[in-house]
Amino acid sequence: ASGSRRSYYxxxxxxxxxxxxxxxxxxxxxxxxxxxxxSGPGWAKGIAGAAGCLFLILGVAYPWTNGGAGGVMQFTxxxxxxxIKTAPWNEWRMVLVDVDNKLPMYLQNHGAAFYYVLPxxxxxxxxxxxxxxxxxxxxxxxxxxxxxxxxxxQYKDIHQLPLDYLTADHQLITTKPNNxxxxxxxxxxxxxxxxxxxxxxxxxxxxxxxxQASVQ
Numbered sequence: 001a002s003g004s005r006r007s008y009y010x011x012x013x014x015x016x017x018x019x020x021x022x023x024x025x026x027x028x029x030x031x032x033x034x035x036x037x038x039s040g041p042g043w044a045k046g047i048a049g050a051a052g053c054l055f056l057i058l059g060v061a062y063p064w065t066n067g068g069a070g071g072v073m074q075f076t077x078x079x080x081x082x083x084i085k086t087a088p089w090n091e092w093r094m095v096l097v098d099v100d101n102k103l104p105m106y107l108q109n110h111g112a113a114f115y116y117v118l119p120x121x122x123x124x125x126x127x128x129x130x131x132x133x134x135x136x137x138x139x140x141x142x143x144x145x146x147x148x149x150x151x152x153x154q155y156k157d158i159h160q161l162p163l164d165y166l167t168a169d170h171q172l173i174t175t176k177p178n179n180x181x182x183x184x185x186x187x188x189x190x191x192x193x194x195x196x197x198x199x200x201x202x203x204x205x206x207x208x209x210x211x212q213a214s215v216q
Contacts, residue, residue, distance in 0.1 A: 021050070072191065075175045076106040079150065079193045082171055086196070087148060095136065097123065097153035097163070100191055107152070115140055125162055129169050151194040161192055170194035 083092050090111040096104065098119035107114075115136070117123055124131050129146060136144050151170070155161050158174060166172075175190035 072100055072102050072175065073106055075173070075191055075193070076103070078173050078176075079107065079152075079195065080109075082173060082193075082195045083150060086198070091148055093144070093149050095149060095151045097121075097151065099152055099154050100189070103152065103191060115142075123163075126165060129166060132163070132166070147196050149196070153192050154189050155192055156189055158190065158192075163192075163194065166194040169197060171197045 080089055083089060089109045092109060093112045093115070094107055094109075095115045095117060096107075097117040104114055117139075121139075122135075124135055132151070133144050133146050133149070136142075136149075151163060151166060153161070153163055155174075161172075171194070173193040173195060175192075
């Protein structure tokens, strides 16, 4: 799993770890007092030091490492900024191909439901936008508007995007490194979004071609 996924799972456990540590300290102090041993200044200094370390880590260091105009939050802001140049945010439909677990939370636009694609699916790795939209129609059984569909995928190497062919008629937006990635020179998995750039207007809405053929 990537670092971002690990933090996604670990961070909810931090408050419980703090409560456990506080419980242990209070029990320890109560036991010492019951035995007639009054806690000296060392205990107070230790507790104050631990509290200070937690504040620096969780209140300062962690927010800073996730800042710096990068990471998943900045990525979703970039995607939204590009999308609303064409249409209101809630009119867009998202196709998520094996994305970071945090991404759907930040990409939520209160519109149509996300369509998830598993990494072992037979999604076209070559071709063009029309072939991908036809594949979506077959797989989902739904109608898709190529001018209002954003495709998001996860990648390990920015130079080897599985759906790179979409750049022919889509604007490519990728994850920028945050402060933590810059500091530690980390190379984690990133996200790539393909937002229609207007050249998809010649692609018929999925389902319309078959309907027109049946009428003829």
